[in-house]
Amino acid sequence: MNIVLIAHDSKKKLMQNFCIAYRGILSKHDVYATSTTGQLVESASGVSVHKFLAGHLGGVEQIATQIESNQMDLVIFLRDNTNGMPHNNDFHNILTLCDTYNIPLASNLASAELLIKALERGDLDWRVLYKH
Numbered sequence: 453m454n455i456v457l458i459a460h461d462s463k464k465k466l467m468q469n470f471c472i473a474y475r476g477i478l479s480k481h482d483v484y485a486t487s488t489t490g491q492l493v494e495s496a497s498g499v500s501v502h503k504f505l506a507g508h509l510g511g512v513e514q515i516a517t518q519i520e521s522n523q524m525d526l527v528i529f530l531r532d533n534t535n536g537m538p539h540n541n542d543f544h545n546i547l548t549l550c551d552t553y554n555i556p557l558a559s560n561l562a563s564a565e566l567l568i569k570a571l572e573r574g575d576l577d578w579r580v581l582y583k584h
Contacts, residue, residue, distance in 0.1 A: 453525040453569060453579060457485040457493060458507065458546070463530035464489060467492035468496040470564060474569075475499050476571045484524070485537040519549040524580040526571060527557045528564045554582060560579055 455478065459467035467489060471478060475497040475534060490503035505511035512569055518524050518550045524552060527550055531543050543559070550557040558564035 453481045453576060454518075454523060455481050455483050455531075456518075456524050456527040457483060457489055457528040458512065458515065458528070458542075459489045460532040462532040462534075464492055466561060467530050468492050470530075470561065470568075471497040471499055474568050477568055481571070483495070484515065484518070486515070497534075506516075516545055516549055519546070519553055519555055521532070522553055522582075524555055526567055526576060527531065527555055529557065529559055530561070530564070531559055541567065552561075 457467060459469070466484055471493045478497070478499045479581070484490075485501050485503060486505065486507040487503045487509075488506050490501035493499060494501050504514040515524070515527075519527070526547060529543060529546055547557060547559075549555070556567050556570075558567045567576075
């Protein structure tokens with residue numbers, strides 16, 4: 453499965469900790485991320501990450517293109533709602549695309565943990581059939 457990781461700056465440490473905790477599951481899949489998040493995840497967890505551009509340099513748009521082409525199976529986007537971030541439109545765009553193309557999306561730690569455990573159990577295997 454292709455898993456996307458995106459984290460606003462204030463959530464990057466949380467994303468690192470999440471990936472350390474679930475590296476056993478993540479390492480069995482193809483993981484994609486924006487550049488900065490990908491580098492942090494790789495260095496903290498040892499999970500290999502395919503990196504797009506940094507989010508503010510077009511990485512989120514690259515990911516959106518992959519979602520539109522039905523290339524991604526799961527998106528974990530840990531976002532910061534508290535300070536009117538200029539990239540909040542990015543989340544709205546990713547949310548809309550995930551809804552449109554039936555891509556499971558987690559926007560907080562609780563939903564990320566539920567989805568990663570579902571992935572481990574095989575509950576997301578339907579994505580393979582949905583792609584064809």
